[in-house]
Amino acid sequence: MEIVSEFTSSTHDDQILESDGDSLISNPTLQHLEDDIVHGRDDDLEIIVKRLTGQLSDLDIVTISGMGGIGKTTLARKTHDHLKLRYHFDIRVWITISQEYGRRNVLLEALHCISKHTNIDDDNELADLVQKSLKGPRYLVVVDDIWSTDVWDSIRGIFPDYNNRSRILLTTRETKVAMYANPISPHEMNLLNLENSWNLLCDKVFGPNDCHPPELEEIGKKIAEKCQGLPLAISVIAGHLSKVSRTLGSWMDVARTLGEIISNHPDKCLGVLGLSYHHLPNHLKPCFLSMGGFPEDYQVEAWRLIKLWIAEGFIRRPGMAEDYLEDLISRNLIMVRKKRFNGEIKACGMHDLLREFCLTEVELTKFMYVETTNIVSTVSAQKHFSFQKKRGYSAIDHCNLLPSNARSIYLFPDFLFRVNLEAFSHFKLLKVLAVFHGYKGFLSFPLVITKLFHLRYLQVRCIGNLPASIAELQNLQTLIYGREYGYTTLPEKIWMMKNLRCIHMGEASYLPSPGRRMPNVEELSNLSFTSCTNEIFSNIPNVKRLIIQNTPLLTTLDRANRLIDMSSLTKLEALKCVTYCFWSGRKLISIKQSFPISLKKLTLAGWFSFPWKDMSTLVMLPNLEELKLKDHAADGNVWRLSDEDKFQSLKFLFFRDINLGHWEGSSNNFPILKRLVLKECKHLKEIPINFGEICSLESIELHNCSTLAEKSARKIEQEQEDMGNNCLKVYINI
Template structure:
């Protein structure tokens, strides 16, 4: 059950009303609501500390918490409705406030009695189990977990022979276009095998172009082509405006004459191949296409002459080898656990995904025989029960999840199949949902990052991208695990997912607390005004306009739908915490003005707005400065109003993210309004600079943002050649990550950047700097770990290893004028990776020599081409 989420969310709602409205609550009711709040906290702690003991109480707990939350939030909506704004007189309004709270307390009586009853049973459970170690199967050994976390070597157990065979086909002598179908059931390791072959350094060196695209059941040709272009070409906004035929031609022309490797992962039907076959040139000089599929018919249809590579279930030895490797890494399995471990592996019936998931469960229990025997009994029971064995085995991963991770795991089932889930977005959504329990001085985002890392360690998500600081940037979910999430979430009325293969009645949707729209919905939903719906995630391109009927919404993500105007009923969604919208700008100017009524959404934490096409301008209202709960303001090409032009009663001390803002003016008043900002992304147009100069934007004041950690600074267009920007720009010493693009700075100006004491990541993108020579100095870049030089062209780069003393990663992309990689780079002891993309062949050869020299001294240096 996801009852833990219901109680944590209810606790947050009670926190809000006790903090905000105590003046309106008479003493008796105040004490009763405080008592309810204390019981809620105690119950959520009980669920966390005694995960296996709630039993039949879980359903009662969930119902009670949801009912209490609904009553309170409907009460708040009634309070803010116009008919309650009766009198400006304090005495009268105060009396009305008392009456309202007495009414709320009366409505809560039934729920309070139920929670009191549950508390009595909880006390009995605790008393009966006082002498037992209830956490034996859920606590993890810290040293054991650290080994799992620190193990970064690739695990190819059971796939060694398969990998060699696939690689030999990829890099074989045949000059003809070869298609290599990998066929097998879900969870057997098709994608894993393809990924190992794709990422192999020999493979990357052999092909001129490598691209990976995932094909979902609800695929769109345009999305596939855009994914291919993102893999093989530099980023371009123009491509998003092209029609399918234009994209087909573009991909074809790019691949023609090159030796390419394309992986089309998880192809379900033959229609996909019919739609994209013409993009692959036949005069391909030994190009290869890998297709992974569950259907042998698909493999035969794609190329009847090719011999599909059929993957089989693992044998007993392979199963135990994979389980042991995933749980213990390079260390030995304790002798007392070996017999029971082999039994667990054998009961997974040779399915790699099941083995990996069970390994994730084992990695979180104590390394004692009793704990492992308990897991073995569960696995054995799942295998011997009629029905889908693998599904039941995978269900154990949910059963053994701590309560605080269950809602986070189920929630991910709401994202479309095979989608790459941005960690930053996911974390904001979890926070808005109320899943995150306060943890001392940690911000909600930090708590959520720990949750996501824990799901990764349990092998319940696949990390697709990592940030330069090692944190998770994006994840995917295996479709079998997603199916598990959808099934459990539907049964618990936690989340309902629509897709092309299921019908969704008004009753089903109305009774669910969350809705993920992955296909078009038909029906009249006007009669479900009283629905408890809290979330709508909209991934379909067709509009679902009935969300106006769900008055308790906290999350509304409709970015896939283009709105012609600001919805008039949006202001009624007082409880919204997360809002993501796309607007259609005016046809001539491509501009959109957001109305001041937006500020009625006083609970909003995350606001994401963009125009359908860029470039354009979004104009936010002055009232944005009155939205005190805002934490993340992401407005693509958005312009903020000048706070000095009106009355701003309070600063927005909660704002941590301000991103994609156009013409941002760092006036003293502006920075006073967002003093705690951590992430800032700002955009300037050369046309604006030519008119006013840089001094207007007061960029020297950036130095006063003493909590700023990430700054992205973009100037466009990229052919900007003359700038006095350096005389009008100063950075705060707190910066950890800096991205510069189009700034036209001289290389000598980089000394300002090099002396930043906390800078860990520096990304220099197109025309960030200009000039023939970049010479660094002693004492610069003392903490820099990641350096990206992307289409910035110094001819000579003069540096020493001591100038980048702890550099770990160097990425060079499209540096066609660069004459060499400095010899000193190879002497940096901490260097782990050099990545080259679209660089000349002699630069590649220099990188290989550096790699050979580094490895001759016994150090590892990965070269990614």
């Protein structure tokens, strides 16, 4: 017996809007569109079907997550209608939850579809009757477009588990909801690649059996690429292309005005994506809207973004900043562009379509003024400003156009030498001034900046040193400064800035002897070796992340071979030491027995001449999870690890351009290693063969290494496969 029941709660126009991208509600007239939009989803479909028909007898919950418009509902519909599932399940039920959820409506519609009894007033009786109707037969319930864990908790108990291989398929825009429903093997949908994007665009414009004109292929692929793999965007643009002439000129016009075309279809596109924004709690909305302050395709480092949010006052407590970012990523509103090996977010950005919505919303709410063209509009109501225009007249050229109560100003390239920052003196309440330029800076530090007493975040690049008057910025939390030429000497009065938490210098910087403690400093980048003294370290005791850098100008013979004592840095978690100074073959720094036991990440790059036999120093670090050795950091050709040498917490080991030829070790030396990466290791003859016995090892990656090293990696992989271990993967790039 086969019963197919489809019911919806809160039938809403939003679901119909998504028929061009994320949702294709069952409708015979839309069937061909549904087939089109599945381009590139065969693997996804196979994975979901296999999971739903698996041998697990218990009720299994399979989740599909991804950003709005990516095709979650379409994939779920194709799964629901799959021929194999028609015969596998006795009952198939489809529920669309939407943002307006009513449990009683769900129960009534369910009962209406699978039972004749509908005149029941008590919700508990309704739930009981639905459960009894599902008792016995093997069922598949698709719960589409669920937005919160509370809703899941409310409906989860409706569906009984009779150990008969019944299944629930859940789709959601929010990764945390998917993980909450079932943290095991969640299926996250990815954006389409260029090939599938182009195929989808062709089928939507020309039909599946209609060949496209060859002269339109190049420009067509550029249009598809600009949609950045989002089926919803491709569908909207394809609809527009279907109405214009099939000429090269017309398609070039579409490529040039793609963002404008999408903005002109708010119901079909931006409105769908807007659902995710409007579902945000109020405290996350300004964080999302602030992303409109960055140019198209801009990748912003996670640490920098968090510092900006804190300075802007968007974060209630500094310790919650990472949670805010992860929440927006979980909701698929911000995209991770780069990750660290351990999954930490390194850089993030925004899909162009979401950025279009964001720019529309910041203009509507007057949250931020974003100038990307030569058009100057009224800016009296906004407090946040971003100037991204490449050249020509701009509002920033005439600061009197900006209100005196401005809170933040972002400047991007081409403004640097034209902007008269002296006019900034009337921005008495400014909290953020960020000049995101490349290699050019101001001729000298604009002293007017030191009068902005409320400034919390300052990012600027100049040719000279910082003035002593920088200390007047007593509220400054983040200082990002780049000197155009040579190293930077910081003023002595910087020790008077009690609220500084992050000091990020572009080049090696000399820090003079302290006049007082800076207990709030947690990040210090590009401190010179000559400044690494007990006196300085003891006055920044709470530093968690430290980068030490050397340059020839800061190297003296009397400094060579000295020991850096870091014993006072008891909270240090991440340390990077960089030196590309080679002084007649002598070591420039001794690091033996100098690291705090709190250290989790260590990078050594350059001419340290660190002997392999002294690696026992690093073995003694109980919390070390990540070790990187780059560019001749180690001295010698042989590394022999004894049975006592055990990196008990190390998960990531990275070598680049290391003069290592012979490596002796065993799986016992790296008991929880997850990832081994070797780059430019052209002298290495073999990776220790029993590394395959490391149970936690997930991957070995080789980039431009010796042929012998590559063969040993393949041998390790093959031995593990022969033993039935398919978890270890070897990647070789030449």
